[in-house]
Amino acid sequence: MPPLILQVALPSPLRRLFDYQAPEGVAHEQLRVGQRVRVPFGRRSMIGVIAGLSEHTEVPSGKLKPAEALIDTAPLLPASMWKLCLWTARYYQHGLGDTLNVALPVLLRQGEPALARQDRLWQLLPGAYPEHPAIQRAPKQKQAVQVLAQHPHGLSHALISQWGLNRVALEALEEKGLVQRIEQSPHHVAEPLPLLRQAPLTANDEQQAALDAILGKTGFNAWLLEGVTGSGKTEVYLQAIEQCLRSGHQALVLIPEIGLTPQTLERFQQRFSAPVVILHSGLNDRERLDAWIAAREGEAGIVIGTRSAIFTPLARPGLIIVDEEHDLSYKQQEGLRYNARDLAVYRAHLEDVAIILGSATPSLESLHNVEQGRYQLLRLSQRAGNAKPPSFQCLDIRSRPLEGGLSRPLTLLIGDHLNKGNQVLVFINRRGFAPTLMCHDCGWIAECKRCDARMTVHQSPAHLHCHHCNSQRPLDKHCPKCQGTDLRPLGAGTERTEEYLNERFPDFPVLRIDRESMSRKKAMQQMMETIQSAQPCILVGTQMLAKGHHFPDVTLVAILDADGGLFSADFRGPERMAQMITQVAGRAGRAEKPGQVIIQTHMAEHPLLIELTEQGYAAIAKRELAERAVSQLPPYRFMALLRAEANNAYAANQFLEEALQQAEQLVAQHQLDEIDLLGPVPSPMERRAGRYRAQLLLQAAQRSTLHQVVHLLLPILEQHPESRRVRWSIDIDPLDMF
Incomplete structure (x- = not known):
């Protein structure tokens, strides 16, 4: 029998597999696609995944190295997940090794065994009782027997101190044959419990x-659940999950932000007794692996996670839910630039299960899929209970003085709502104290030395911060241009608005919710507990406040500056602005109390604002889809964005010029019609983190044509001499053109 060649996927930017001999002492029948192996790579060892087995190789026999060790006895991933990873690498034009590196938890990438931590439990053995003769003169052992008698399924070692027990007493009881130590999964269920904790x-x-529509069909079906804010989409999710669990299957729920995890987890645990695990970047490596294995082994009935959780294997998949499906957070912007929402739909198809995509403001791509018959639309047009939609008012702030970003009429209205015992949400999508620092004498503005961007003023602690490259420096004391000392923060951010509101309303707590204030572990959870206390307060924050939170006592939502999206250079600007305003406005009037939304604007007569406030998001979406069809923009046309960056603008642009020439030759050679090549042009922010950026846009009427060009182009670019002097990447279906 000829020697077996392992085709190994390694975490490398190269879009290829690497050939190795089988590890010494490992029989052919022990090797399977999907197992991890440790292999030599250069001067170090790496962990890779067997992606193929072959009897042939193009590597000369003298240079073919053997793998060092076989790590797994069986493939890590079920067949459907392996197919998902292969499809992901192929669709997003990315290396399989790097794709698997994203899909697997960190400890598995490092070669750790695919085993979860086991809980160590102390458990009474038959015949043990508090009056047992062997412990009559041992009060601590007697106490331990009494406590363990209250925990027939065992008491976790981590909890013994909370019950006043110590390890010495328990080990003595073990020697006497009265207790035993057992190990089991932390998600082990000792005995079946009623599925529902709460009706x-x-x-x-x-x-x-x-629900009748979703539960009335079996197999793969894609449902777009379009429900106005507060219409009870989550209750539909919960009841659909209930039926999924009753049929013996598992449910995967994707949410856009870590900040939503505590409230989502709490609500699911209140409803179900089935084990629920969470997966997001806030977990440590061990916690993430434990949750991953609990899902793969079928111990967790419900898996809740952010974007990367789409790669979590399930033993018995039954339902996938993508909440806030329109959210940009589902699109990875670095490395493997996948869209978790789109992968979720493909995964549901692979596993032949239903998927629910929920949103009050569905993406235009999803609405287009409804038009094409790929998704089925379900509408929830009424708020749950007696809640009424909030009223909208555009407040013209032209010529009005602003303090902390607020006009006087808005400040008075905030005071009115607070005095009635209600809560107020103030939305300002700018972090920090002020957007920039300006010299009042000469007009100099503090700019980042590494980016084409202005530095944001922060007050706690006082410094200038670039939110694009994360560079920071102390506040300038003198203007570097005219040496003047009259330097003033220009505009308002969350910190400045918070400061003003604290001064204006000293009797009411002001809670700031942005990336800085929520950086501490459990900060969001603690903030939510304060909000849920129903005491009058003011919430000040960024987009973190707009995503799926339930604030039953908020009666006023104030949007301080809605004008940015009206003049966006991105063709998606109007869609995103309408989504943002609708989502933020949806936090008002969620319960019995009526809600009011005030939009501060310099463009009160703008048609987009008028249409949104009078006719709602659906009207904006319908008009935008019609305009996209005429303009031949996504979702009616398909895009890929080739990006390049280098230490100088010439190198980045030259590389893309070469790429353009190669692409034009491929289009002509293969007679590919309806391919547009636009660029290269500098990126909208040309210099970022000290590097110059440019981009080349590829557009096609057919997805297959676009992928064919990209698939042919990338190997050529990898071999191009200039490719080593620049950083470059390909983004399929880009959502961010910047």
């Missing part, structure tokens, strides 16, 4: 119609 809410007619 489901009574579904209204629209919710029931949605």
